[in-house]
Every structure is written in structure tokens, then in C-alpha cells.
Amino acid sequence: MPGITASAELYPTEDRDRVVQALLNIFPGDISETDGALTVRSIDLSRFKEAIRQHRILDSTRAVMLRGVGEGRIVFQLNKQAAFVDKISFVEGKAPLGPITVIIVTPEPEALIDDVAPGTVNGEIQ
Numbered sequence: 001m002p003g004i005t006a007s008a009e010l011y012p013t014e015d016r017d018r019v020v021q022a023l024l025n026i027f028p029g030d031i032s033e034t035d036g037a038l039t040v041r042s043i044d045l046s047r048f049k050e051a052i053r054q055h056r057i058l059d060s061t062r063a064v065m066l067r068g069v070g071e072g073r074i075v076f077q078l079n080k081q082a083a084f085v086d087k088i089s090f091v092e093g094k095a096p097l098g099p100i101t102v103i104i105v106t107p108e109p110e111a112l113i114d115d116v117a118p119g120t121v122n123g124e125i126q
Helices: 016-026 046-054 058-067 080-084 109-116
Strands: 003-009 030-034 037-042 073-079 099-105
Touching: 003 016, 016 030, 016 037, 016 046, 016 080, 016 099, 046 058, 046 109, 058 073, 058 109, 073 080, 073 109, 080 099
Parallel strands: none
Antiparallel strands: 003 037, 003 099, 030 037, 073 099
């Protein structure tokens, strides 16, 4: 079972409840706040999987996750504003309000990616 940590800095101009909602929309779990950042810890990828299928972004999700594979983990970033409205938008570079940084710890990152975002051919899962 993967361990998921999703963190976002909380800027003075942001509504704390909206940032909390953005995190929980994608990764249900327990929220904590330390040093001006909100963090959710979870083991549940079901909402993330549902969102990428609903928005038909399996291939782009797969590519982003594969780029983020490291030693026993996967790291990528999501747009906070998109997450607030239950959408997945990956951040490549700098986000105006800062991203949600997602770290998934798993002994087999590639196998998890195959489960979450399987490869497709002509839009159909292989």
C-alpha cells in the first residue's frame, strides 16, 4: 500500500479552507499544518485515479509520474486551483500560488504507475 504525502504552502492571500479542500478533493486523509504549509497524509489514490480517468488524461499522467520516479517513490506537482474544483492539472515549472507537491512512497513505483495510469492505445487502456 503506498504512502501518499501531498503538501501545499499556504500564502497570506489564500483562504486556508480552500487550500484544505483542494488537497482533500484529490487525496482524502488527515491534514496537518506546520511552518506555513498544509499537508495531507493518505493511502487512498481512488479520487486521483477517478479524476484522471474522468478527464481522459491517462497518458499525460503516466508521463508525468514516470518522470518523477526515484528510489522507491514518485514525485510530481499539481495545480492548487484546479484541485479545488476536482480537476487534475500538472505543474511543470513555477505556479503563481505554488503547487501541491505529491510524494508517493512505494517499493515498486513502476507497478503503481501501471495501476494508476495504465498505458493506452488510441485512447483505450491496453
